Amino acid sequence: MNRFLSNATNRIDAKGRVSVPSAFRSVLSQRDIRELYCFQDFLFPAISVGGLDLLDRFERQIASEDVLSPQANRMSLLVHGGGVFMKLDSEGRLPVTDFIRDYTGITAEVTFVGRADHFQLWAPQTFLATQAAAREEFRTRGLGLG
Amino acid sequence: MNRFLSNATNRIDAKGRVSVPSAFRSVLSQRDIRELYCFQDFLFPAISVGGLDLLDRFERQIASEDVLSPQANRMSLLVHGGGVFMKLDSEGRLPVTDFIRDYTGITAEVTFVGRADHFQLWAPQTFLATQAAAREEFRTRGLGLG
DNA sequence: TGGGATATCATGGGACCATATGGGCGTCAA
DNA sequence: TTGACGCCCATATGGTCCCATGATATCCCA
Numbered sequence: 001m002n003r004f005l006s007n008a009t010n011r012i013d014a015k016g017r018v019s020v021p022s023a024f025r026s027v028l029s030q031r032d033i034r035e036l037y038c039f040q041d042f043l044f045p046a047i048s049v050g051g052l053d054l055l056d057r058f059e060r061q062i063a064s065e066d067v068l069s070p071q072a073n074r075m076s077l078l079v080h081g082g083g084v085f086m087k088l089d090s091e092g093r094l095p096v097t098d099f100i101r102d103y104t105g106i107t108a109e110v111t112f113v114g115r116a117d118h119f120q121l122w123a124p125q126t127f128l129a130t131q132a133a134a135r136e137e138f139r140t141r142g143l144g145l146g
Numbered sequence: 147m148n149r150f151l152s153n154a155t156n157r158i159d160a161k162g163r164v165s166v167p168s169a170f171r172s173v174l175s176q177r178d179i180r181e182l183y184c185f186q187d188f189l190f191p192a193i194s195v196g197g198l199d200l201l202d203r204f205e206r207q208i209a210s211e212d213v214l215s216p217q218a219n220r221m222s223l224l225v226h227g228g229g230v231f232m233k234l235d236s237e238g239r240l241p242v243t244d245f246i247r248d249y250t251g252i253t254a255e256v257t258f259v260g261r262a263d264h265f266q267l268w269a270p271q272t273f274l275a276t277q278a279a280a281r282e283e284f285r286t287r288g289l290g291l292g
Numbered sequence: 293t294g295g296g297a298t299a300t301c302a303t304g305g306g307a308c309c310a311t312a313t314g315g316g317c318g319t320c321a322a
Numbered sequence: 323t324t325g326a327c328g329c330c331c332a333t334a335t336g337g338t339c340c341c342a343t344g345a346t347a348t349c350c351c352a
Contacts, residue, residue, distance in 0.1 A: 010302070015337095019302050035147070042284055059262070067203050068221075073189050074280040081259035081266070082277055084152050085169070090339060091302085156312070161327090165312050236329055237312090295352090303344075314333080321326090 004114035009124050017093040018110045025092045039083040040103050050118030150260035155270050163239040164256045171238045185229035186249050196264030
C-alpha cells in the first residue's frame with residue numbers, strides 16, 4: 001500500500017496523545033515522510049496531514065503572482081503561517097494539540113481518514129455526519145461538479 | 147527545515163525582549179542570516195523579518211518599472227527607507243521596539259508567523275482574526291487569484 | 293475445525309531533555 | 323549617573339524518549 005486509504009478511530013490517552021494507525025505509518029515511512037505538516041482543510045472541520053509536498057501546489061501559484069498581490073499574501077498567510085509541524089514519537093503517536101481540537105471539535109477520540117496523498121484528522125461523529133451529508137448530496141443532486 | 151513555516155506565540159519579558167522560536171532561529175543560522183532586516187507588511191499590520199535577500203524580489207520589480215513610476219517610487223520609500231535592522235542576543239531574543247509595537251498593536255505577546263523565505267511578527271489576536279478572514283475569503287470565493 | 297501460541301499494535305506512565313522565560317551583572321553611551 | 327543593551331546563569335514547563343502492559347488479530351498444529 002502506497003496511498004492513504006480507509007479510516008480508523010483511536011482513543012486519546014491521558015497525556016493527549018493518539019496512535020496513528022499502523023497502515024498510515026507504513027505509508028509515511030514508505031514515502032520517507034518524517035516531518036508531518038498539518039493545516040486546516042479549506043472546506044471541512046478537519047486537519048490535513050502529510051509531507052511538505054502538500055505545499056507545492058500553493059507555492060507555485062504564489063510565486064507566479066505580483067509581489068504586492070493581496071491574494072498571494074493571504075494564501076501564504078494560511079498555508080505557510082497557518083500550518084503546524086508534528087512529529088510522531090517512537091511509538092507512532094502524535095500529540096493532539098489545541099490547534100487540532102479547536103478546528104475539528106475532537107475531544108476523546110480521533111478518526112483518521114485516508115485521502116490518497118495525505119490523511120485527515122476528524123471528530124468521529126463529524127466524520128460520519130459529513131460523509132452522510134455528502135452521500136445525500138450526491139443522491140439528490142447527482143455527481144455533477146459544477 | 148530550510149524554510150520559515152508554522153507559527154508560535156511567545157511572551158515579552160519585563161525587559162521588552164521576546165524569544166524567537168527555536169525552529170526559526172535554526173533556519174536563520176542555516177541561511178547564515180546574522181543581521182535581520184525588518185519592515186512593515188504592505189497589506190497587514192505585521193512586521194516582516196528576514197535577511198537582505200528579502201529585498202531582491204522588490205528590487206527586481208522596481209528595476210523593471212519605469213524610472214518615474216510612482217508605484218516603484220512608493221515601494222522603494224517603504225522597503226528601503228522604512229526598514230530597520232535588528233540583532234538577536236545570545237539567547238536568541240529580540241527587543242520589541244516601538245517601531246514594532248506601533249504598527250502591529252503588539253503589547254504582551256508576539257506571534258511569529260512563517261512565510262517561507264521570511265517570518266512575521268503579529269499581535270496574536272490580530273493574526274487569528276486575519277487568518278480566519280482570509281480562510282472565509284477563500285471558502286466563499288475559491289482559490290482563484292486575480 | 294478449534295484452541296493455544298505468537299506477533300503486532302494500541303495504550304499507559306515514568307524519566308529526561310530542550311527551550312522558553314526570568315532576572316542579575318557589567319559595559320558603553322547619552 | 324542613568325538607562326539601554328549584551329552576556330551570563332538559573333528555572334520550569336512541555337515535549338520526547340524509553341520501557342511496560344494489555345488487547346487483538348494471525349498463524350500453526352493437533
